[in-house]
Amino acid sequence: MRFYLASYAKVRFRYDMDKKGTKIDADLAGRLRGFQAEYDHTQQFAVGGATSDALLDKYDLTEWLAGQRLVTGTADDIARRLEELYRAGVRNIMMPQMLPNVVETTAALGPVVHAITRF
Numbered sequence: 001m002r003f004y005l006a007s008y009a010k011v012r013f014r015y016d017m018d019k020k021g022t023k024i025d026a027d028l029a030g031r032l033r034g035f036q037a038e039y040d041h042t043q044q045f046a047v048g049g050a051t052s053d054a055l056l057d058k059y060d061l062t063e064w065l066a067g068q069r070l071v072t073g074t075a076d077d078i079a080r081r082l083e084e085l086y087r088a089g090v091r092n093i094m095m096p097q098m099l100p101n102v103v104e105t106t107a108a109l110g111p112v113v114h115a116i117t118r119f
Contacts, residue, residue, distance in 0.1 A: 079115035
């Protein structure tokens with residue numbers, strides 16, 4: 001999912017990063033700008049792209065970006081986190097299928113979808 005995070009960092013924070021609904025301090029803003037200056041959009045969807053991965057590491061952005069966009073863990077962990085988000089007012093959740101075996105990963109989402117129908 002690192003390629004997804006890299007693309008998100010480039011698109012989401014390229015303009016008006018202080019108006020995105022999240023706190024961006026001077027250090028983080030500098031790291032995002034450095035990343036954006038070096039990011040190669042032609043490699044945007046290259047899974048395992050060494051360049052994007054190296055930039056995420058160079059600018060220490062992986063964990064912060066993941067915290068902005070991803071809910072991971074066991075089906076129970078994910079359902080718990082989605083319930084927290086729902087109770088906080090979130091109503092639109094997107095579950096992108098970006099892994100190689102779409103049928104298998106879609107089936108694996110079944111327990112999560114079933115768990116969240118209760119709230």
